[in-house]
Amino acid sequence: MIHTVSATGMAIVFRVTLVVGAVLSWLSGKAYAADGRPPNILFILTDDQPYKTVGCYPEAPDWVHTPNIDRLAATGMRFERAYLGSWCMPSRASLLTGRLQHGIESMRMAGPYPGSTYDPTACPFIPAEFRRQGYHTAHIGKWHTGTDAGFGRDWDHQVVWNRPKHPDNAGAYYEGQILAFDGVERLVAGYSTDVYTDLACDYIRGEKRPADKPWYLWLCYGAVHGPTKPATRHKGALAGHAPPVPADIFGPRPGKPAYLDTTQAWDRGPDGRPVMRRRGAVATNFDANLPGRDHATWVRQVNECTLAIDEGVGRLLSALEETGQRADTLVVFSSDQGFALGEHGLSMKLAPYDAAIASPLVMSRPGTLPAGVVRSHPVNSADLATTLCVQARVAIPWKMHGRDFSDLLGDVAQEPPAPPMLLTNTGRKYGSDTAALPEGAAMFEQSGVPWWAMLRDGRHKYIRTLVPGEMEEVYDLAADPEELTNLALDPAHRPLLDRLRDGAIAELHRTGARFVTALPSASTEKYSERSR
Numbered sequence: 001m002i003h004t005v006s007a008t009g010m011a012i013v014f015r016v017t018l019v020v021g022a023v024l025s026w027l028s029g030k031a032y033a034a035d036g037r038p039p040n041i042l043f044i045l046t047d048d049q050p051y052k053t054v055g056c057y058p059e060a061p062d063w064v065h066t067p068n069i070d071r072l073a074a075t076g077m078r079f080e081r082a083y084l085g086s087w088c089m090p091s092r093a094s095l096l097t098g099r100l101q102h103g104i105e106s107m108r109m110a111g112p113y114p115g116s117t118y119d120p121t122a123c124p125f126i127p128a129e130f131r132r133q134g135y136h137t138a139h140i141g142k143w144h145t146g147t148d149a150g151f152g153r154d155w156d157h158q159v160v161w162n163r164p165k166h167p168d169n170a171g172a173y174y175e176g177q178i179l180a181f182d183g184v185e186r187l188v189a190g191y192s193t194d195v196y197t198d199l200a201c202d203y204i205r206g207e208k209r210p211a212d213k214p215w216y217l218w219l220c221y222g223a224v225h226g227p228t229k230p231a232t233r234h235k236g237a238l239a240g241h242a243p244p245v246p247a248d249i250f251g252p253r254p255g256k257p258a259y260l261d262t263t264q265a266w267d268r269g270p271d272g273r274p275v276m277r278r279r280g281a282v283a284t285n286f287d288a289n290l291p292g293r294d295h296a297t298w299v300r301q302v303n304e305c306t307l308a309i310d311e312g313v314g315r316l317l318s319a320l321e322e323t324g325q326r327a328d329t330l331v332v333f334s335s336d337q338g339f340a341l342g343e344h345g346l347s348m349k350l351a352p353y354d355a356a357i358a359s360p361l362v363m364s365r366p367g368t369l370p371a372g373v374v375r376s377h378p379v380n381s382a383d384l385a386t387t388l389c390v391q392a393r394v395a396i397p398w399k400m401h402g403r404d405f406s407d408l409l410g411d412v413a414q415e416p417p418a419p420p421m422l423l424t425n426t427g428r429k430y431g432s433d434t435a436a437l438p439e440g441a442a443m444f445e446q447s448g449v450p451w452w453a454m455l456r457d458g459r460h461k462y463i464r465t466l467v468p469g470e471m472e473e474v475y476d477l478a479a480d481p482e483e484l485t486n487l488a489l490d491p492a493h494r495p496l497l498d499r500l501r502d503g504a505i506a507e508l509h510r511t512g513a514r515f516v517t518a519l520p521s522a523s524t525e526k527y528s529e530r531s532r
Contacts, residue, residue: 038134038393039365040329041216042204042316045095046309047088047142047173047225048349049335051081051360053306059481063241064303068314069362072333076364077373077409081477083456084336084359084381086350086425087446088225089116091336092145093430094381096125096154098389098400102424102513105431107146112167118146120153126385126396127154127216133394136213138203141196141220151183157208158182159199161192161222173222174229182208191231193223197312204319214328216392221312223305224339230304237307243299246355248484249274249342255473255486256344257465263448265347269294274342299341327367330391334384335359343482350425350449352463353483357423363409370411377408377418378456401511421456422507425449426515435514437466453513455504462488462500468520474500 052059055066056073085091090101097104106119127137127150138157143149147165151158161177163170169178177195179188188195200219202208209215230237249266269275276298278291313333320326336359340346343355350356361379363369379387382402389396390404403419426434427446437443443450443466451466461483463473474488474497487493508516 037214037328039368039391040214040325041332041388041392042200042219042320042329043217043332043388044219044221044313044316044334045092046221046223046333046335048337048339049224049306049309049360050302050338050341050355051335051358052341052355053224053303054360054362056362057360061241061243063238064306065238066306066310068310068317069333069360072313072317072331072364073362073372075366075371076331076362076369077371077375079361079363079375079377079379081354081378081456082334082359082361082380082384083357083378083421083423083454084334084384086337086352086357086423086449088144088336089114089428090425090430091381092143092220095385096127096145097123098126098382098385098396098398098402100380100382100401100422100424100511100513101426101430102434102515103401103431103511107430108433109428114144114163114170115167116144116146116164118148120148120150124398125150125154126389126394127218129389129396130216130392130394131156134213135392135394136209136215138209138215138217139220140199140203140217141192142222143220149180151180157203159196171227173225173227191308193221193231193308193312196221197315200312201315201319204316204325205323214392219316221309223309224302228302228305230301231308234304234307237304238300241296241300243296243341245274245295246342246344247482248344249295251345253344255471255489257450257467257470257473259444259448259450259465259467260344260346260351262444263348263351264345266295266342266345276347295342298347302339302341327365330363330365330368330388332384332388333360333362348447348449350447352423352425352452352454352465354461354477354481355483369409375408375415377405377415378421379405380421380423383421418456418458420503420507422504422511423454423456424508424513425452425454427451432514437515437518437520443467451515453504453508455500455507457500457503460496460500462497462504464501464504464519464522466515466520469523470520471523472497472501 051057054069055064056070056078093104106122110117130137136156139155140159143160143162149160149162160180166178174192177188178185265277266274267277274295276291276293320329337349337357339349340356344353386400386402386404387406390406453464455462459478461475472488473486475483488497
């Protein structure tokens with residue numbers, strides 16, 4: 001059922017929400033510029049970047065070199081885990097709406113991939129509210145959320161690579177992109193990471209924006225998405241380094257769902273080392289999974305591609321410092337999701353394991369946020385969207401799924417307990433289209449990974465694969481960060497399993513997931529050969 005609200009009623013809701021947002025910001029102890037303006041926001045979003053490719057994360061090999069992102073973390077805070085989405089489109093849609101994939105209405109895939117569409121009256125985006133409430137908004141880089149990129153409605157200034165609008169150009173992640181400059185399209189040469197950085201630095205320095213407004217810039221790099229092409233200056237920069245081989249890059253994987261057998265991406269090479277398996281490639285994505293490529297070469301290539309991003313972050317910070325805006329700007333660095341580099345036999349995103357979907361998240365604003373802090377509190381895309389709105393004192397007149405974590409941005413010695421955090425993957429379906437679970441092969445249409453619901457509750461993760469008869473999964477991420485041992489199969493952990501299952505169902509209800517009433521039964525074969 002769709003409930004409508006009158007214009008008067010919406011205005012009342014808007015004013016109340018605005019007051020509440022302002023009060024929350026005040027209570028969280030945020031400081032604003034001397035002229036009373038809320039902070040500028042520079043939100044840097046990379047693509048398919050594993051947190052293990054960022055040097056300030058302890059899981060990164062010691063040869064990973066990202067000094068500028070690390071400096072950002074040293075002047076602010078790093079979150080151990082962020083879960084912004086299971087793949088590019090729903091992650092971005094959640095950041096634009098503050099709602100999880102199953103709650104985003106009217107969005108759907110349409111036409112040749114990655115063609116997609118939505119109704120902006122049924123699916124309004126947060127940047128439009130930033131505009132209405134005093135911000136100048138800008139978007140630079142990749143767009144993957146409907147052919148309508150929102151220029152003039154959501155964005156005051158936009159230089160966009162609109163993949164859904166131009167499927168034939170959708171694989172041009174690193175050069176030869178069709179960019180729309182405030183609606184005027186032209187083909188642009190140059191390495192895309194550098195092009196976007198140039199444009200963003202120009203904006204920070206005052207081009208295309210008024211001086212009397214706070215600004216919100218969403219900078220969306222296409223790297224490190226396949227074909228994961230490093231800049232010429234960085235090719236071979238990491239030669240000779242040997243990345244660790246994941247413990248379960250080869251099967252069997254007891255205690256894991258069956259689909260991991262069909263998504264297995266690695267074979268043993270002649271010398272026993274892992275090499276990429278031949279599998280179907282998607283031409284419009286410039287699939288990077290080339291058969292025969294060895295694991296070490298691939299991991300080095302991903303990290304070499306990250307070097308231009310890190311240089312870009314350094315240039316952006318310099319532009320802020322040179323223009324005297326660093327203390328007035330909240331800088332956020334993250335990725336739409338991660339990308340497994342052999343963990344669980346994968347070379348992909350989508351799967352509900354940290355290696356595949358967990359994003360780096362760093363936030364910095366010197367003089368306002370504490371420096372050098374690490375937060376264990378897991379957050380999702382809706383949480384991040386909600387918190388940025390509170391920090392900006394922007395009220396959103398629709399219900400969002402996220403929880404404000406502004407209290408974590410203060411100088412608190414001990415973190416408050418984290419509420420359970422939900423993430424869902426419903427393939428290529430959104431909103432009301434997720435009410436019925438797909439059957440048969442349709443459940444696996446997204447690269448062989450089925451629909452799932454995942455809950456983080458403290459140190460534990462619960463996974464419910466939405467395939468009839470499939471096992472549930474529980475991992476203790478403190479004791480088992482690589483998610484190798486499924487505690488759900490151990491009767492001794494039955495109380496933990498029950499608690500986490502109940503928590504996931506409660507969060508599905510809270511966020512309006514219609515499929516919660518049709519969850520398939522899980523496997524009860526605790527002692528089958530497969531689970532030993």
